[in-house]
Amino acid sequence: MLQCRNLSLTLGKQEILRDISFQAQPGTITILLGKNGSGKSSLLSCLSGNQTKYTGSVELDGKDVRSMGTTERARALAVMPQVLPLPPVSVAELVCFARHPYTGYTGRLTAKDREIARQALQHTGMYVHENHKVNLLSGGERQLAFFTMMLAQQTPIVLLDEPASSLDTEYRRMVYRFLRDFRNQGKTVIAVMHDLSDAIALADTIGVLHSSHMVFWGTPQAFLSSDVPGDVFGLTPVSVTAQDGSQFTIFRS
């Protein structure tokens, strides 16, 4: 379980986050929403241990992230940043990088590590691109390559910063499928997103950041029935029934 207690972050004179507290349970997807500059990415950075200059605490199963060793943390938390790098390595090599926290001082991969990487490539279908250079893949393929890498890292917690922001509908659907896969594997998934409709469809829990504060934390249903969509985003949720009878939510301004 990932627990955040009274987390506040001030950089220079600017208050980024103030008194944020929540718990994210295993086997759930938590989506963090908020306008640009509301502190979502900074919160993710604190959760990952990359940003440590905050007050309060972030705990993994009761242990403070800041007190964890680098290897211990890398075995517990996988991170996908908002802007993905363009490494000049093959997809297979990239996925093998995910096994680094499990290799010893020599950095040598075992047969087990290679098997885990191969299974991850099979699972996401990226084995067809395994010899392709990551920096030459399309945006969607690159995103999937990094998902494969996260899968091979085998961490109980995955943190993603806008994992589908620049993808077309097809790749976006694939990304959401992988997020659900992570949830079904019992992982704690925390993702920053901008699309409210997608967030409602995907999340078990929604957190809304506004002006450095967590102004909402609850289920998608509670979010829809609250004033938050209107107050924070200036949007009104509308429930729509599709021709096949399924219901979904869209937002109108």
Place this chain on the structure above:
Amino acid sequence: MRRHPLLLFPVLFALLVFAAFLGMAYGSAQLSWQQIWGAFQADSTDTARLILFQLRLPGVLGALLAGMGLSVAGLLLQTTTGNDLCSPNVIGVNAGAGLAVMIFLCLFPMAHKLLPMAAFVGAFGATLLVLTLSFSLGGRTSKATVVLAGVAVGTLFNAGISFLSQLYPEVLSSYSAFSVGGFSGLYLEDLEIPAVVILLGIVLAQCLSPKLNLLCLGDEMAFSLGVRVKSLRLVSLILASALCAATVSFAGLLGFVGLIVPHMARRLAGENIPVLVGICALLGAILVILSDLLGRTLFTPAELPAGILMAIIGAPFFLFLLFKKRR
């Protein structure tokens, strides 16, 4: 077409042995392989043994060590700064060594024996200054601040060299011999300490290489995979500066090796740093031995320092890289 990296090692090692043999055999006087073999067996004529042990072997070993040290340093610098055009010059090595040698020549014009020590201290001191400045400017040793601090320190130190050369024009001839870089006048004992530093440095670089591999993912992802990015960058930069300083101490300011060899190695063997460390060391050694050999044989009886020949080869290659990057 990319060759299998592990197949390259025996090929490059054989080429290195061949280049070393050529380096020992050719020069103003030619030695046959029987004479070389005989000299090692201590049953050859005195002249052949004298030429080999007093002239050729120190030069070849010096070129081998310089090629290895500068190439691996260049690889470390390019990897840690994420800048393909980074080389030992950029972190202030040459300017630091140059200024220290210039000051030493001005103060102690007769103490030539201590010049290598001055060069080492200058090179290593300058890079430590660059790292300290970078730490103060950027909070930590970030990629950009290292390069910017290196350029600033290099410019300042080069101004110091020019200033001293105006005040003490009599030391210019000694300084120019150091500044072009080369291996003439070397003794085997001159190489003992640099050899230990360079070989130890390469072993350490090999140990760091699996973690260096992850830096291509950017600091945030490398951190999430268990790499202490800032510490790794700092240790790698100190290691690179020690390799460069050890090389500068006996070879002078040998330019372009640290820039071009990592690029050549990447084209041959890909991007895997653990493989590239060894490939760079072998390729750098071959290149510098051959440059030194060409310098000694192309214009016989005159000898062209290896540094000048490296610049003649290196400058067009540098331009090629720039054009290729633009495309």
